Amino acid sequence: MRGTILLSHGSDSGPEATKVSALAALAEARGWRTQRPDYREDDARGYAASVALRLARLNAAIEACGTPPLLVGSSMGAFVSALASLEHPVAGLLLLATPGAIPGSGAVLDLRHGVPTLLIHGWRDEVCPLQDIVAFAGRRHLPLLVLDDDHRLSGSLPTIEHQFASFLDTLA
Structure with a gap:
């Protein structure tokens, strides 16, 4: 096994969502372990209230991994994921489709410097x-792929899968 990947779904979604399911299947076929935390109970409290709850759930999953996922x-x-x-x-x-902030939560997008990242x-x-x-990526000099799609990125799944496979190859 190459390591663990924690795949976090969006609000109004679940761990069986199309994107996270497709990316999990791709990773597993390449020898990675995957986990998909279920945030639906947290999301029922609303966007702002769910940030801390989701973060606590993801932090617990990270701690259980043993090695950096x-x-x-x-x-x-x-x-x-970025905040974690x-x-x-x-x-x-x-x-994917990352908000710059969650209104009402007091949280703004941030991530650890030096971590391999693809937006x-x-x-x-x-x-x-x-x-x-775009502004966030520019300030951090992070790679950003912008696709002709909407928030769900459902029309771009093959491209996302290709980019994810390449990203996994750089981490192997």
């Missing part, structure tokens, strides 16, 4: 403004 997240899952990297060593971050976002994201992630 790769964190993959979509939307709110990406946001808490501030508290724990991680092997890398793949962040993927949609040009037509109607939930998380593109300019926020």
Whole structure:
């Protein structure tokens, strides 16, 4: 086994969501262990209230890994994955459709410097403004792939899978 990947779904979704399921299957076929925390109970409290709850759940999963995991997240899952990297060593971050902040939570996007990171976002994201992630990536000099898609990135799954496979190859 190459290591563990924790895949965090977005709000209004679940651990069986299309993107995290497809990426988990790809990683498992390449010899990685995967886990998909279930945040639905946390999300029932609303966006702002769920940030701390999600972060606590993800931190517990990271601590149970034993070695630094790769964190993959979509939307709110990406946001808490980035924040978790501030508290724990991680092997890398793949962040999809990432919000720059969660209104009302007091939390803004941040991540540990020096962690291999790939950001993927949609040009037509109607939930998380593109300019926020472009500004964040620019300040940190992080790679950002912007696709002709909306917030769900469902039309870009083959491209995301290809990028994820390449990202895994760089970590192996």
